[in-house]
Amino acid sequence: MKDSGGWISKEGIFQLVCLLALALPLLLLFVLISGTFADGWDRLSWSFLTGAPSRRAASAGLFPAFVGTILLMFLTTLLAVPVGIGAAIYLEEYARPSRLTSFIELNISNLAGVPSIIYGLLGLELFVRVMQMGRSLMAGAATLALLLLPMVVISSREALRTVPHSMREACYALGGDKWRSIRRVVLPMSLPGILTGIILSVARAVGETAPLVTIGALSFVTFVPTSVWSDFAAIPIQIFNWVSRPQAEFHANAAAGVIVLLTVMLVLNAVAIWLRIRLGRRLQ
Amino acid sequence: MPGSETAVQLDQARPISERLIKYVLFGCGAISIATTAGIIFVLLFETVAFFRRVSFSQFFLDTQWTPLFADKHFGIWPLVAGTFLTSGIAIVTAVPLGLLAALYLSEFAKAGLRRVLKPMLEILAGIPTVVYGYFALMMVTPFLQRLIPGLSGFNALGAGLVMGVMILPIIASLSEDAIYSVPANLREAAYALGATKLSTTFQVVLPSAFSGIGAAVILGISRALGETMIVAIAAGQQPRFTLDPRVPLETMTAYIVQVSLGDTPSGTLEYQTIFAVGSLLFAFTFLLNIVAHRLRKRMAGGA
Numbered sequence: 001m002k003d004s005g006g007w008i009s010k011e012g013i014f015q016l017v018c019l020l021a022l023a024l025p026l027l028l029l030f031v032l033i034s035g036t037f038a039d040g041w042d043r044l045s046w047s048f049l050t051g052a053p054s055r056r057a058a059s060a061g062l063f064p065a066f067v068g069t070i071l072l073m074f075l076t077t078l079l080a081v082p083v084g085i086g087a088a089i090y091l092e093e094y095a096r097p098s099r100l101t102s103f104i105e106l107n108i109s110n111l112a113g114v115p116s117i118i119y120g121l122l123g124l125e126l127f128v129r130v131m132q133m134g135r136s137l138m139a140g141a142a143t144l145a146l147l148l149l150p151m152v153v154i155s156s157r158e159a160l161r162t163v164p165h166s167m168r169e170a171c172y173a174l175g176g177d178k179w180r181s182i183r184r185v186v187l188p189m190s191l192p193g194i195l196t197g198i199i200l201s202v203a204r205a206v207g208e209t210a211p212l213v214t215i216g217a218l219s220f221v222t223f224v225p226t227s228v229w230s231d232f233a234a235i236p237i238q239i240f241n242w243v244s245r246p247q248a249e250f251h252a253n254a255a256a257g258v259i260v261l262l263t264v265m266l267v268l269n270a271v272a273i274w275l276r277i278r279l280g281r282r283l284q
Numbered sequence: 285m286p287g288s289e290t291a292v293q294l295d296q297a298r299p300i301s302e303r304l305i306k307y308v309l310f311g312c313g314a315i316s317i318a319t320t321a322g323i324i325f326v327l328l329f330e331t332v333a334f335f336r337r338v339s340f341s342q343f344f345l346d347t348q349w350t351p352l353f354a355d356k357h358f359g360i361w362p363l364v365a366g367t368f369l370t371s372g373i374a375i376v377t378a379v380p381l382g383l384l385a386a387l388y389l390s391e392f393a394k395a396g397l398r399r400v401l402k403p404m405l406e407i408l409a410g411i412p413t414v415v416y417g418y419f420a421l422m423m424v425t426p427f428l429q430r431l432i433p434g435l436s437g438f439n440a441l442g443a444g445l446v447m448g449v450m451i452l453p454i455i456a457s458l459s460e461d462a463i464y465s466v467p468a469n470l471r472e473a474a475y476a477l478g479a480t481k482l483s484t485t486f487q488v489v490l491p492s493a494f495s496g497i498g499a500a501v502i503l504g505i506s507r508a509l510g511e512t513m514i515v516a517i518a519a520g521q522q523p524r525f526t527l528d529p530r531v532p533l534e535t536m537t538a539y540i541v542q543v544s545l546g547d548t549p550s551g552t553l554e555y556q557t558i559f560a561v562g563s564l565l566f567a568f569t570f571l572l573n574i575v576a577h578r579l580r581k582r583m584a585g586g587a
């Protein structure tokens with residue numbers, strides 16, 4: 001206290017160090033993304049987006065992988081989201097505190113921490129080999145759906161928890177039963193939160209590479225999948241394939257692929273933010 | 285139903301559809317148990333098959349890992365060393381930065397700035413790992429090669445540093461939750477005793493948040509051990525029993541990727557090795573996650 005001026009400047013220095021620790025990684029990310037744009041921008045053309053993979057780097061395109069990622073995204077969402085929201089509703093609205101309930105909760109938080117490549121091993125044995133789905137779109141989507149599920153449950157539970165208890169009681173007071181209160185009151189009110197959580201989780205799942213590589217998804221697919229049982233490619237696998245090649249021309253392709261993948265992520269995140277604002281406003 | 289007689293009657297008086305809904309929703313929750321059981325069963329099944337053909341001593345006492353060569357060795361230590369070296373570099377990068385960032389967000393940033401900065405930090409966690417792998421191999425390593433002569437094109441250093449950036453938001457965000465949950469009256473008591481903000485932070489806030497921060501660090505380690513694409517792309521595919529961050533090596537996850545890229549028929553020893561390696565990885569991350577869970581519970585229960 002004697003030298004309070006000194007203390008204040010010490011605090012100021014510490015604050016600056018903390019701010020730098022926060023800014024440094026963001027700055028680094030900015031530099032790295034800019035560098036990738038510089039490396040890949042020239043390769044980014046209409047023919048890159050609509051072309052198929054090729055042994056010649058300059059004529060290789062991303063189209064089958066792009067379509068594969070979009071299809072994978074929809075199929076994975078279709079498989080995981082209804083179950084995930086159902087589980088979240090059960091845990092928040094129906095489950096009473098019991099050993100079984102806390103066991104399910106512990107399970108879900110543990111599954112969220114399981115490395116994605118382990119899901120790949122599960123998918124390889126269960127979907128690809130035992131269920132004989134092969135390296136199909138369905139096998140990939142089922143594997144990613146298991147990975148997505150705990151994320152959907154956790155984020156949906158958080159959204160359901162934001163609905164005040166009084167709203168449910170108001171519905172009961174008007175003669176509504178439990179399911180009606182959930183369907184008419186709780187779900188609509190928590191919808192912005194649930195949707196935002198789902199889109200962000202789906203974005204993360206679709207950016208995954210390791211589980212798809214593990215189930216044996218191909219990177220050299222020159223056609224677009226015709227059914228859920230077709231072979232498929234995905235953008236992350238295509239990037240991995242290109243970046244693993246020794247030739248520099250393929251590295252430019254990888255950079256262009258990274259730009260496309262980051263754009264897909266950006267669009268999904270923007271949609272999530274827009275939905276939250278839009279639906280949030282309507283409910284007010 | 286453990287409830288009273290009337291509760292049971294009420295339950296039966298409900299329409300069948302209402303009860304059916306409850307069972308369906310319970311089924312959704314139970315799928316998580318089935319998933320965990322599936323993971324454990326699949327890993328155990330193939331790992332047992334592996335250890336029928338390879339002895340424990342070959343796995344745990346040998347220091348060479350060459351199951352894909354003619355002269356086969358199954359010593360897991362090179363893969364474990366590679367995994368812990370890259371993860372170690374990541375943790376050493378991410379913990380100080382993440383903790384300081386958390387302190388800035390919770391102790392110094394105004395509410396408005398915090399609302400902007402926190403989501404920006406989350407962006408780092410949302411970048412696909414294959415993109416981080418590209419960064420590590422194509423940009424970070426070439427930059428490091430200018431500073432460190434003799435740094436190989438594939439190395440643990442570049443991969444570990446980039447992995448540190450990836451796990452930083454996990455550590456920052458969870459540490460911030462822990463720091464944020466330190467009761468305000470503890471801080472006020474310190475201020476009332478004449479403590480400065482700095483000494484309050486270091487002597488009151490950080491010690492009180494210790495278990496929460498510990499949980500954050502452990503979850504960060506767990507994420508780093510299981511991280512696959514960054515190391516598969518940038519650290520190499522040469523199992524090497526070393527702690528030298530400048531040379532190519534191979535992590536447990538990168539080995540699984542290496543085998544998966546070839547078309548390995550099920551039932552072969554090569555196929556079984558990836559499940560044996562996967563079991564060990566699962567065991568590591570599972571233990572760390574349990575410890576972190578305990579610490580977080582203590583954080584919620586204590587104070």
